[in-house]
Structures are given as structure tokens and as C-alpha cells.
Amino acid sequence: MRPILLIDFGSTYTKVTAVDVENAKLLGSAAAYTTVQTDVNDGLANAVTRLEEQTGKLDFAERYACSSAAGGLRMIASGLVPELTAEAAKCASLGAGAKVVKTYSFELTEDDAAEILAAKPDIFLLVGGTDGGNKACILNNAHVLAEAGGSFPIVIAGNRNAARECERILAGREVYVCENVMPKFGTLNIEPAQQRIRDIFLNRIVRAKGLTKASELISGILMPTPSAFLAAMRLLADGTKAQSGIGELIAVDVGGATTDVYSIADGMPDHPGTILKGLPEPYVKRTVEGDVGMRYSIHGIVDAAGLDTVAAISGLAAERVKELVDFLGTHTDTLPNTPELETLDEALAGCAIRTAVTRHAGRIEETYTMMGLAYAQTGKNLMNVERLVVTGGSLIHTKNTGKIASYALYDPKDTASLKPRKAELLVDRKYILAAMGLLSEHYPEAALTIMKEELENDGLAE
Amino acid sequence: MSNQKKLVIGVIGADVHAVGNKILYHAFTDAGFEVINLGVMVSQEEYIAAAIESNADAIVVSSLYGQGELDCRGMREKCDEAGLEGILLYVGGNIVIGKQPFDEVEKRFKAMGFNRAFPPGTPPETTIEALKEDLHVEG
Numbered sequence: 001m002r003p004i005l006l007i008d009f010g011s012t013y014t015k016v017t018a019v020d021v022e023n024a025k026l027l028g029s030a031a032a033y034t035t036v037q038t039d040v041n042d043g044l045a046n047a048v049t050r051l052e053e054q055t056g057k058l059d060f061a062e063r064y065a066c067s068s069a070a071g072g073l074r075m076i077a078s079g080l081v082p083e084l085t086a087e088a089a090k091c092a093s094l095g096a097g098a099k100v101v102k103t104y105s106f107e108l109t110e111d112d113a114a115e116i117l118a119a120k121p122d123i124f125l126l127v128g129g130t131d132g133g134n135k136a137c138i139l140n141n142a143h144v145l146a147e148a149g150g151s152f153p154i155v156i157a158g159n160r161n162a163a164r165e166c167e168r169i170l171a172g173r174e175v176y177v178c179e180n181v182m183p184k185f186g187t188l189n190i191e192p193a194q195q196r197i198r199d200i201f202l203n204r205i206v207r208a209k210g211l212t213k214a215s216e217l218i219s220g221i222l223m224p225t226p227s228a229f230l231a232a233m234r235l236l237a238d239g240t241k242a243q244s245g246i247g248e249l250i251a252v253d254v255g256g257a258t259t260d261v262y263s264i265a266d267g268m269p270d271h272p273g274t275i276l277k278g279l280p281e282p283y284v285k286r287t288v289e290g291d292v293g294m295r296y297s298i299h300g301i302v303d304a305a306g307l308d309t310v311a312a313i314s315g316l317a318a319e320r321v322k323e324l325v326d327f328l329g330t331h332t333d334t335l336p337n338t339p340e341l342e343t344l345d346e347a348l349a350g351c352a353i354r355t356a357v358t359r360h361a362g363r364i365e366e367t368y369t370m371m372g373l374a375y376a377q378t379g380k381n382l383m384n385v386e387r388l389v390v391t392g393g394s395l396i397h398t399k400n401t402g403k404i405a406s407y408a409l410y411d412p413k414d415t416a417s418l419k420p421r422k423a424e425l426l427v428d429r430k431y432i433l434a435a436m437g438l439l440s441e442h443y444p445e446a447a448l449t450i451m452k453e454e455l456e457n458d459g460l461a462e
Numbered sequence: 463m464s465n466q467k468k469l470v471i472g473v474i475g476a477d478v479h480a481v482g483n484k485i486l487y488h489a490f491t492d493a494g495f496e497v498i499n500l501g502v503m504v505s506q507e508e509y510i511a512a513a514i515e516s517n518a519d520a521i522v523v524s525s526l527y528g529q530g531e532l533d534c535r536g537m538r539e540k541c542d543e544a545g546l547e548g549i550l551l552y553v554g555g556n557i558v559i560g561k562q563p564f565d566e567v568e569k570r571f572k573a574m575g576f577n578r579a580f581p582p583g584t585p586p587e588t589t590i591e592a593l594k595e596d597l598h599v600e601g
Contacts, residue, residue, distance in 0.1 A: 081511045132496075133468075133516040185498045185516050275478070275503050367503065369476045370527045376503055 003027060003058045004443070006435035007044060007065035008225055010034060011072075014043040016051050017435035018058055024449035028054040029430055034069055064438045068225035073097060073201055076121040078104040080128035080137045085158065087279055088181040089127045092157070092190035094286045096197040097227025098123070099258075108141045113148035121152050123200055125193065126166065129159030131183045142166040146173070153200050157181045157193040176200070188280050198223060226286065228437030229253065230262055233389065234284055235440045236451050237264035243448050248385045250360075250420065251433075252353055252408060254392035256332060257296040259289045259352050261360035267380025267418075274364070274375040281380045287360045292352045294345065294394050295332035298325050305351035314347035316340065342398070349394040350407040357408040362418045381418040383410060388420065389455065391428035401427050402458050425458040467597045468518040470509055472500030475533035479526040482555070486524065489586035495593070506537045510544045519597055520550035522589070523576075530557035531570065538575025550596055554580030554589065 002022040008015040014034045018027040030053075032046035052058060075098040079086030086105040093100045101119050104112055116124070124145065128138035138158040145154060146169050153174040156166050163177045179192040201224060222228070229251075239245030248265035263285050269276065291300030302310055302325055310325075311318040324344055328334055336345040362379025390405050398404065402425055410419045432454055440447040469490055473483050480502050487499045498512050509521050521541075525533060534553055541549055553576050558567050564581040571579035578592055593599070 081514050084511055084515050128515075130516045133518075134514060135517070182515070185512050275501065277503075277508075367476045369478050369503075371478050374476070374478050374503065 002061050004439065005048070005058075005060040005063040006438045007047075007063065008228075008434045008438075009040060009044075009065060009067040009069040010225065011069055014040070014047045015431060015435075016044070016047040017432055018051055018055055018060075019435075019439060019446065019450060021439070021443045021446045024446040024453075026430070026432065026450050026454055027058070029432060029435070030054065031431075040069070062442075064222055064441070066223050066225045066228040066434055066438050072099045072226075073197075073224040074099050074101050074120075074122045075125060075197070076101050076104070076116055076119060077125040078108060078127065078141050079158075080134055081105060083278060084185075085127050085129065085182050088188055088190065089125050089157075091188070091279075091282065091285070092181050092193045093125055093197070094226075094288055095190060095230070095282065095284065096194040096201075097224035097230065097286075098197065099288070099290075104141075107137055108144040110144070113144050116145075117148050117150050120150075123197055124152055124154045125197070126154055126156050127158040127181050127193075129162065129180075130185050131160045131180050133159055133185075135159055135162040135165075138162050138166060139169065142169040146170050153204065155193055155196050155200070157196075174204075182279075186280060188282060190282065198227065222438055222441055225434050226260060226288075228434040229260070230284065230286055230437065231440050232433045232437035232447065232451065233262050233264055235437075235444055235448055236389070236455075237387075240444050240448060243445060245448070246387055246452070249387040249389055249426075250357065250382060250385050250408065250423070251389035251391070252357060252395075252405075254349055254352050254356075254390075254394050255293050256393075257290075257293040259292040259356040259392075261287050261289075261356050263360060263380060263382060263385070265380060265382055265385050267362060267382060269364075269375070269377045269381050270383065271375060274377050276378075277376050278378045281362070285360070285380065287356070289352075289356045289359060292356050294348060294352065294392075295328055295334070298329045298348065301348050301352045301355065304355040310344075310347050310351055313350060314343045316344060336394075345394050346398060346400055346404055349392075350404045352394075353390075353404065354407040354411070357419055358411075358414070358417050363416045364418055365416060377418070379418070383418050383421055385420045386423050387426060388423040389426045389428065389433075391431065391433055396427065396429050396431065401425065405458075422460060424460055426455040427458050429456050430454055466494065466496045467520070467593070467599055468496045468498065468516055469520050469522055469593070470498045470500065470512045470516070470518045471522045471524070472504035472509060473502040473524045473526065474504055474506070474509075475525065475527070475529055476503060477525055477527045477529070477533075478502045479524075482526060483524060486522070486586055486589075489590065490522075490593075493590045493594075494599070506533075506540055509537075510540055510546060513541075513546055513549060514544060518549070520552065520593060522593075523551070523553045524555045525553065525557045526555045528556055528559040530555065534571065534574060534576070536574075541575075550593075551576045552578050552580070552589065552592070554584055556582050 017029040030050035077089035082105040251262040253260040336342045
């Protein structure tokens, strides 16, 4: 046996997972309150004590951690046109596991500068213009950032013909120049910027967030938690050289404050004649709905779905739903411990999934032309994706996971939305996915075997 | 390379005529332009967004299905609004319905803010010559 400890420092909980990499087995998992204010090691020690109550004393050979503590990796991005470089910048940041506080387009103003300074981002991603294209916007924004001050690092990933000048304008600041996120019109190149963001996270932010005390004990804080989750999903879908993956998938993580959706799928149209519109979509895509969450963002779920819809699904009266939602929004640690709250939480989770997956998935538009019917697709076509991975308290601690998860599927009332027709449901009952992403850095085979073993197959959602 | 002129091209509106668009792409590229081809079914906003990001010198709009006059209306104003004041705007193809005297059609498109309008059957060479003249390209 070769036990390895995987740690997820969350804002509220520190979760630990122990695996035996030699036999590719999950040994156990536990959680305890995070203690960033005092010493993260206290929370970690408590969690390990609880873990070892289940597994017996373990002599860990290696320890790895991911972190979303202290707000996670908070980023602000700026680009030029909202649907083009600004969108590419947002896409790059989300894919690097960041929480995107705000994305600006066009030229930053003095007011924006004040807002950025007040938001205290961990990293600023400055982009705009294709290579050889518009320079004015990114140069202006570099000037605004230089005048605004602050000490956050700035990653420049815009028009290469303006990059060095931006660097000079920002002299004295921590600045990194990398390849353009959109070098040519319609070409997305987000990996170099993401790699840079990850390096900065490792070298600088882990320290700033008071996690160094813990990092002396552990072999490395490898990545922000969403990035670990994304690594796990990519491994599960694609597999390794020795072991096949399960194929294209969608994963949904319904949290208290946000709902994250991941898709590992090429998303190309069904019909070869379909015209593709908008930015090309990355094969590995993450979106975050900051207004959709089970407690802190509970009002966003109701705003998006409509009070009547939530009432109809839950079978509760609209006035009662409103009362309970107001209560849960302020008493965020309330568990669904009455039958009434349980049905309401199920309805809310279903609506959260529907809203988040609909926003993540692409859309198809039918247009009548002189040449007949034409189809134009924007975003990813996920209709043929046949696996749906779900996690988050509201989906794990219920017997009705299948019913709730089915809200991720194709909706006959919204035929333009390209969501899966039907999908096999995989449930992360033991909350191991971020840990498996961490493990996959050094032990991809073990991580994949454990995921295939531990993800509970909950049948077909139709 | 830096003085290579940049064109944004595409077929406007609910128009799926793809062949002429491909021919223009190759002809313009061979003539030494950097061409950003948006393909078919392009909206005014898409031309403008592409021209902003790439700092294009001209937008060349094609229309083959007769609805060009409707599709092109307000495009110059939108360019101005988006900060593309003075960008060269061309339109060409079967840009109106039926057989109308082209000088009248041209007048209408010029009044809409297009710098040039080309009648059906214009060879790419004619447009290339006009582009070179308007963008002050040697040779």
C-alpha cells in the first residue's frame, strides 16, 4: 500500500481524500471547517483525524492540495469587442479555474480603474485586438491600469504588436507577456495564457492566501479547485494511453453560491450544412453562473426560472416558495431537513441545472432563405453527449438525483437549445472529483480507475 | 507585412450563396490583401466586430439574393457609432430585386454611405483595382 493524501482547501470546508495508488483504491474521505484566519493546518489536522477514524492510521507517502479558500483565484479581464476578445479572455480565465469577478470590453475608464482597484483581483488578464489588429484599446487599458496602481500581477495576452509597449507602460508592475488569446480572427488560443495564470497561482497566490504554512507539510498546492475538477473530467472523458475514457461528457456542480458547468466535447453540428457563428468553442469548456446557487445565489435561481415554475415543480404555493427562498437566502447554512424544504431544494436544484446548462450549451437558429431552410449554430452542440456527471450537496444527499439531473437534458419547449437528448447519469456521491484531478497530475491511471469505480451509475436520465 | 491592407468580407443577411464568397476570398488574398472571411449569413454587427478587432481597412459586403438593400440599411451609421469612422465600405452582387438601372441602384447605396457599389457579374479584378486605388496600394 502507498497512501496519498489529497486536500481541497475550500472557503468553508477543508476536504481530505485518501487513496492507495498502488492498488488504485479509495481509502476514505472526510471534511472539517477551514481555518484560514488562524492557521489552515488546524482545519487540515482536524479533517485528517476524522479521516483516520475511518481508515486507521495512515503513513502518507505524498500530499497534494488544491485550493478555493479565501475567495479562490479571483480574476478580472479586459478585452476589446464583447463577443470576441473579451469573451476569449473570460473563457481563458474560467478554464484556468478562476472566479471571474468582471470582464470589461472596449476602453477602460477612470471609473473602471477605481472599481478594479477596489475589487483587488489576484490576477488581471489584459487582452484586445488580433495580432496586427487594433492596438489603441489595449494600449489605453495598459495606461489606465498603470495610473490606477495596485499590486496585482497583469498577464498581457493581446495583439502581439502592442504587447511590449504595454509592458513598458506598466513598467514597475509584475507583468507577464504571453501569446494572444485570439491571434487571428476566429482562432482561439487560450492555453498559453492559462498556463501563465496557473504559474502565477502557484508562485504567488498560494503564498498571499496564507497557505504557505500548509505547503511546507505537503508536496505541493497544485492548482485552484475548479482546475482540478476540470482535469478530472478531461481524464474521465479522454482516458490515458493504457486505459480508455468514458467519452464525451457534461459535468454540473451545483454549489451554494455558483453553479459550474463543464463540457468535454467537440460540440460540432449534426448536419454538415450548418453554419457556425461566433467564437470557436474550446473542446474543454467551463462556465460559471455566479447568480445561480442553492443558498447565497438562491434568488438568482428564482429570477431565471420564474417563481411560478419553482412553485409548480415543487408543488408548493408561490407565496410559500417566496417565504422559504427569502429565509434560505439569509440563513445560508440551513439544510433541507423538513419534507417541505426537501421538495423545494429539489425543485431549485432542477431549475439551477436547467439555467446553467442552457447557458453553457449552444443554440441553433432556423432561418428561411431563398435557397430553403438554413441552420446557424452558436456555441457547442451537446445533443449527442451521452454522459452527465453531477456533484454538489443538493444532488448527492437525495434519492431523487435522476429526477433533478434530468433538467440538464433537451427540453421540447426550448428546441433551439442544444442540450443532450438522453444521458447516463454518474453521481459523485463521495465528493472525490477535485481530489482525482489532483491525483491525475502524477497518477492518472489510478485516478481514472478510482473514478470509474466510485462514480455511482444512477441509470439513464431521459 | 505590417503595411498589408486588411479586408473583412462576407455575404450579408439570410443569404447562403457560398461559392462567390470563396472566389472573392482567393482573389483578394492572391492580390496581396489580408482577408478575414466571415462566410455566409453575416450580420452587420459581425462585420463591424471583426473590423474593430483586426483594425481592418475595408469591409466588402456581398449580397446575391436580392435583399441587399434592406440588409445594408444603417450599416454606415453603425460603423460610425462603433468608432469605425471613414472605413471603406463596398457592396456588390445582385444587391436589389429585379432589373433596375444600375446607376440608380448605385446612387441609392452611395446615399446609404457605401463608397462603391458593384453590379452583378463584376469580375473580382475590377473590385481589386478599386480597392488598390482607394487604399493607396502600389501596383
